[in-house]
Amino acid sequence: MALSTERLGLYNPEKPMENRITDLGPRHFWQYFPPIIRNNYGKWTHHEILEPGILVHFSETGDKVFTVRCGGCRFMTVEHVREICDIADKYCEGHMRFTTRNNIEFLVDSSDKLEALKKDLMSRKHVSGSYKFPIGGTGAGLTNIVHTQGYIHCHTPATDASSMVKAVMDDLFDYFQGMTLPAQVRVSMACCLNMCGAVHCSDIALLGYHRKPPIVDAEVLESVCEIPLVIAACPTGAISPAKTESGKKAVKIKEERCMFCGNCYTMCMALPLSDKEGDGVTILAGGKISNRISPPKFSKVVVPFLPNNFPRYPEVCETVKQIIEAYASDAKKYERVGDWAERIGWEKFFEKTNIPFTEHLIDDYRLQYDTYRTSTQFKYTEAAWEVSRAAGGIED
Amino acid sequence: MAFEPKEEQKELKYQELRIYKDDELKNYTEEELKSFKVKHPTPLLDDLEKGPWPSFVADAKRQALHRRKLSTDRMLIERDVVEDMLGQLEDSFNDGETHWKHGGIVGVFGYGGGVIGRYSDMPEKYPSIAHFHTMRVNQPASKFYNTDYLRSLCDLWEYRGSGLMNMHGSTGDIIFLGTFTEQLEPIFYELTHILQQDLGGSGSNLRTPSCCIGKARCEWSCIDTQDMCYELTHHYQDELHRPAFPYKFKFKFDGCPNGCVASIARSDMSFIGTWRDNIRIDQEAVKAYIGGEIPPNAGAHKGRDWGKFDIQKEVIDLCPTQCMWMEDGKLKIDDKECTRCMHCINVMPKALRPGLDTGVSLLFGAKAPILEGAQMSVLTIPFMKAEPPYDNIKEIVEKVWDWWMEEGKNRERLGELIQRYGIPKFLEVLEIPPMPQMVKEPRSNPYIFWKEEDVPGGWQRDINDYRSRHKR
Numbered sequence: 083m084a085l086s087t088e089r090l091g092l093y094n095p096e097k098p099m100e101n102r103i104t105d106l107g108p109r110h111f112w113q114y115f116p117p118i119i120r121n122n123y124g125k126w127t128h129h130e131i132l133e134p135g136i137l138v139h140f141s142e143t144g145d146k147v148f149t150v151r152c153g154g155c156r157f158m159t160v161e162h163v164r165e166i167c168d169i170a171d172k173y174c175e176g177h178m179r180f181t182t183r184n185n186i187e188f189l190v191d192s193s194d195k196l197e198a199l200k201k202d203l204m205s206r207k208h209v210s211g212s213y214k215f216p217i218g219g220t221g222a223g224l225t226n227i228v229h230t231q232g233y234i235h236c237h238t239p240a241t242d243a244s245s246m247v248k249a250v251m252d253d254l255f256d257y258f259q260g261m262t263l264p265a266q267v268r269v270s271m272a273c274c275l276n277m278c279g280a281v282h283c284s285d286i287a288l289l290g291y292h293r294k295p296p297i298v299d300a301e302v303l304e305s306v307c308e309i310p311l312v313i314a315a316c317p318t319g320a321i322s323p324a325k326t327e328s329g330k331k332a333v334k335i336k337e338e339r340c341m342f343c344g345n346c347y348t349m350c351m352a353l354p355l356s357d358k359e360g361d362g363v364t365i366l367a368g369g370k371i372s373n374r375i376s377p378p379k380f381s382k383v384v385v386p387f388l389p390n391n392f393p394r395y396p397e398v399c400e401t402v403k404q405i406i407e408a409y410a411s412d413a414k415k416y417e418r419v420g421d422w423a424e425r426i427g428w429e430k431f432f433e434k435t436n437i438p439f440t441e442h443l444i445d446d447y448r449l450q451y452d453t454y455r456t457s458t459q460f461k462y463t464e465a466a467w468e469v470s471r472a473a474g475g476i477e478d
Numbered sequence: 479m480a481f482e483p484k485e486e487q488k489e490l491k492y493q494e495l496r497i498y499k500d501d502e503l504k505n506y507t508e509e510e511l512k513s514f515k516v517k518h519p520t521p522l523l524d525d526l527e528k529g530p531w532p533s534f535v536a537d538a539k540r541q542a543l544h545r546r547k548l549s550t551d552r553m554l555i556e557r558d559v560v561e562d563m564l565g566q567l568e569d570s571f572n573d574g575e576t577h578w579k580h581g582g583i584v585g586v587f588g589y590g591g592g593v594i595g596r597y598s599d600m601p602e603k604y605p606s607i608a609h610f611h612t613m614r615v616n617q618p619a620s621k622f623y624n625t626d627y628l629r630s631l632c633d634l635w636e637y638r639g640s641g642l643m644n645m646h647g648s649t650g651d652i653i654f655l656g657t658f659t660e661q662l663e664p665i666f667y668e669l670t671h672i673l674q675q676d677l678g679g680s681g682s683n684l685r686t687p688s689c690c691i692g693k694a695r696c697e698w699s700c701i702d703t704q705d706m707c708y709e710l711t712h713h714y715q716d717e718l719h720r721p722a723f724p725y726k727f728k729f730k731f732d733g734c735p736n737g738c739v740a741s742i743a744r745s746d747m748s749f750i751g752t753w754r755d756n757i758r759i760d761q762e763a764v765k766a767y768i769g770g771e772i773p774p775n776a777g778a779h780k781g782r783d784w785g786k787f788d789i790q791k792e793v794i795d796l797c798p799t800q801c802m803w804m805e806d807g808k809l810k811i812d813d814k815e816c817t818r819c820m821h822c823i824n825v826m827p828k829a830l831r832p833g834l835d836t837g838v839s840l841l842f843g844a845k846a847p848i849l850e851g852a853q854m855s856v857l858t859i860p861f862m863k864a865e866p867p868y869d870n871i872k873e874i875v876e877k878v879w880d881w882w883m884e885e886g887k888n889r890e891r892l893g894e895l896i897q898r899y900g901i902p903k904f905l906e907v908l909e910i911p912p913m914p915q916m917v918k919e920p921r922s923n924p925y926i927f928w929k930e931e932d933v934p935g936g937w938q939r940d941i942n943d944y945r946s947r948h949k950r
Binding site: 092109113134160177181237320345354 | 481483484485487488489495496497503508511512522523524525526527528529530531532533534535536537538540541544554560563567570571572574575576577578580581587588589596610612616617618619620621622623624625626627628629630631632633634635636637638642643644645646648649650655656660663664665666667668670671672673674675676686688690691693695696697699702704708711712715716718719726728735736737738739740742744758772773775776777778779780781784786792796798817818819820821824827828831837844845846847848849850851852856887888889890907
C-alpha cells in the first residue's frame with residue numbers, strides 16, 4: 083500500500099479510534115543490518131583505524147567490514163537524507179547508519195568499494211562550498227559536536243545551536259579530519275541549562291545560559307500558570323506569591339537569589355528570561371563518560387560568560403581553540419582533557435590555556451565545599467602572586 | 479544468530495510506498511540552486527554557508543528550492559515553510575532571542591508523548607510556521623537503516639510536513655521538525671498503518687530508549703544492546719506513550735565501560751555491559767604490538783609521531799589498578815584486581831578481549847543539572863546476567879518505578895529522589911544488601927540514621943527509671 087496523498091490520509095476525524103493501531107514501537111533493527119553485519123553479529127574480534135574516518139573491523143569468520151565515517155549536521159533536510167540514500171544505494175546495497183554523535187557511517191565489504199566511496203564522498207559539496215560528507219571523526223581527534231535545537235526549534239534557548247556548531251567545527255576542521263591529539267576530544271553543545279543534550283560530561287561543553295531574572299508577566303500569569311507549581315519549581319526559593327495593584331494573583335522574584343536556571347519559565351510561560359545582552363555562552367571542560375583509566379567525570383566551568391555574537395561566535399571559537407591547542411601540546415598520549423587538567427592541576431590549566439580565572443568560577447551553589455582546596459599542595463602561577471601582592475605578602 | 483522481531487515486520491519497498499516521482503525528486507539544477515534566494519533577506523545565515531563543515535543553511539536552502547518547484551498539490555503544508563523558518567532564525571540572530579512560543583499542548587489521540595507543540599510568536603510575518611510541531615519517531619536500535627525505509631519517511635515528511643528533520647535528537651529519535659496541527663493525526667496514521675512505525679517518548683514518560691552499536695560492529699560489547707533496547711522499548715510501550723511518571727525516565731544501553739551512548743551521564747537507569755571472568759589474552763598479538771607490527775589503540779594515534787610503542791609506559795603503568803606485568807615475555811593480568819576500565823583492551827584490541835562470562839552492571843540516577851545539579855549514575859547492582867526476555871531486569875525496573883511514582887515529586891528525577899531519601903532507602907526498595915562498591919569512600923560524617931529496631935531495647939524509655947540513676 084502506497085503512502086496516502088489524501089489530505090487527511092487514512093485518518094477519519096469523525097471516528098478517530100476506528101482501526102487505530104498504537105504502541106508498535108520501533109521497527110526491528112535486524113532488517114536494517116547490511117548482510118555482512120548480520121553474518122558477523124557478535125563475532126567481531128578486533129578493529130583498526132586505517133586513516134582518519136576509516137575503520138576496519140575483523141570477524142572470526144574471516145570477514146572484514148570497512149566503515150567510512152562522515153560528519154553530518156544534526157539538522158538535515160529530506161533532500162540531504164535522499165542524497166545519503168543515493169550514496170548508500172550506489173555503494174552499500176542500500177544500508178547506512180548514524181552514530182550517537184550525528185555522524186553518518188557507510189559500510190562496505192571490500193577495499194575497492196572503499197576507495198570509490200571515499201572519492202565520491204569528498205567530491206560532494208554544497209553549491210556554497212562546504213563539504214556535504216567530510217570524512218573524519220575517529221580516534222585521537224575531534225568527532226562531531228552533538229547539540230540541541232537552539233533558535234531553530236526551541237522555546238527556552240539562551241543561544242543558537244546549529245550556528246555555533248557550524249562556526250566551531252569550521253575552526254576545528256583539521257582536528258576532525260586528523261588524529262593528532264593525545265586522545266579523543268568530545269565537544270558538546272546545549273543551548274540552555276535544561277541540557278537536552280546532557281553535555282555535562284564532555285571534554286569541552288558549550289552551554290547557552292541566561293543572566294537576567296525572569297520578567298513577571300503579571301497580566302496573564304494567574305490565567306496561564308499554576309502558581310504553586312511555579313513557586314515549587316524554583317530550586318533556591320526565590321519565588322513567592324504576590325498580587326498586582328489591580329488584584330491579580332501573580333508572583334514576585336527575589337532577584338538576588340535567582341541563578342537563572344529557567345526552571346520557572348519551563349513551568350510557566352509568564353516568566354520569560356531570555357534577553358539579548360543577558361544571554362550568552364559558558365564553557366565547561368574536562369568531563370568524560372568513559373571509564374577508561376580514570377572514572378567518568380563532570381565538566382567544570384572554565385569560562386563563565388562569553389557573548390552571543392551571531393552567527394560566528396568568535397569569542398567561543400577562540401576559547402575552544404585555546405583549550406585544545408594547550409591540551410594538544412602539553413598532554414600525554416591517552417590523556418583526556420580532564421585527566422590532563424587534574425595531573426597538572428587546574429591552576430596550571432588556566433595558566434596554560436591563558437584563560438582568566440574569575441570569581442564566577444568558584445562554586446557558590448550547593449555542595450560548593452567539595453570543590454574547595456583544603457591542602458597546601460598547590461602550584462605557583464601568576465594568579466597566586468597576584469593574591470600575595472594584593473594581601474601585602476610580597477612587594478613586587 | 480538472528481533475531482526475531484516481536485511482531486512480524488512488513489517489508490517496506492519504497493517503489494510501492496513512494497509519493498514523489500523521480501522527476502519531482504530531482505526538480506532543480508545546481509545552477510538554479512546557485513542563484514536561488516529565499517524570500518527573506520538572511521545575511522547572517524548566508525555567512526554560515528562558508529567554511530568546510532557541512533552547512534545546515536545550504537542544506538535548508540536546497541530544501542526550500544525543492545519545495546518552490548514542486549507543484550502546489552504535491553504538499554499539504556505551505557510551500558515556503560523552510561523559507562519562513564530561515565527568516566525567523568535570522569530575526570532570532572538579530573534579536574538575540576528565540577521566536578518560538580512557550581508550550582502548546584498538541585498530540586495524537588491516546589498518547590501523551592511523541593509530539594511537541596511549537597508555535598511561532600511572529601505568525602503574521604511567518605504564517606507558514608505559525609504551527610511548527612515536532613514529532614519524535616522511535617529510531618531502530620543503533621540507528622542502522624535501509625534506503626527503502628528512509629526514503630519513505632522522507633516522502634511522508636515532505637508531503638505532510640516541512641521536510642526538515644534532525645538525524646537524530648539527543649535522546650535518539652528521528653525528529654520530524656515542523657508541521658501543522660491538522661497533519662499530526664494523518665502522519666501518525668501513515669506511520670503506524672503503512673510504515674509499521676511508532677512515535678517515541680516525550681513529556682513525563684519513559685523516553686525513547688537508545689543503545690550503542692553493540693555486537694553489530696563492535697568486538698567489546700558484553701551484552702546484546704540492540705536486543706535489550708528493542709525488547710524493553712516494546713515491553714514498556716504504555717510507559718513510553720502515556721505520562722504517569724513524576725518526570726522523564728531514560729534507559730540507555732552501553733555494551734561496555736567505554737560508554738559510547740553515555741548512559742552513565744544521561745540515563746536514570748544505565749545498563750553497562752561487563753564481564754566477571756578473565757580478560758582473554760593472545761600472547762602472540764601482545765608480541766606483535768611490542769614489535770610494532772600492529773599500531774596501538776587500533777591506530778587512533780596515527781596522525782602524530784608518538785615514538786615506538788612501549789607496553790610498560792602505555793599499558794602497564796597506566797593501568798589504574800596496577801594489576802598487569804610482563805613475565806618471561808608474556809603479559810600477565812591479576813584479574814581479581816582488575817576494574818575493567820578497558821584501557822589495556824582499547825590499546826591492544828587484537829591481543830586483549832573482554833571475558834566470556836558477560837552481563838550487565840546497573841547504575842541509577844544520571845541527569846543533566848536541572849534541578850538539583852548534574853548527577854552521574856550510581857553503581858548499584860554490580861553484575862546481572864542479561865538474557866532475553868530479561869525478566870530479572872524488568873523486575874528491577876518495576877520496583878524502581880513503583881517507588882518513584884509513589885514518592886517522587888513533580889519534576890523530580892530518580893537521581894534526585896535517591897538523593898532526597900538516601901541510597902539505604904533505595905536499597906530497601908530494590909531489596910538488595912549494601913556493598914562498598916556503591917560508594918567512593920565511606921561517609922565522613924557520623925550522623926547515622928539508626929532505626930528504632932536497630933537498637934536493643936528500642937527508643938521508648940522511662941524518665942523515672944533514668945532519674946533513679948541521675949538526680950535532676
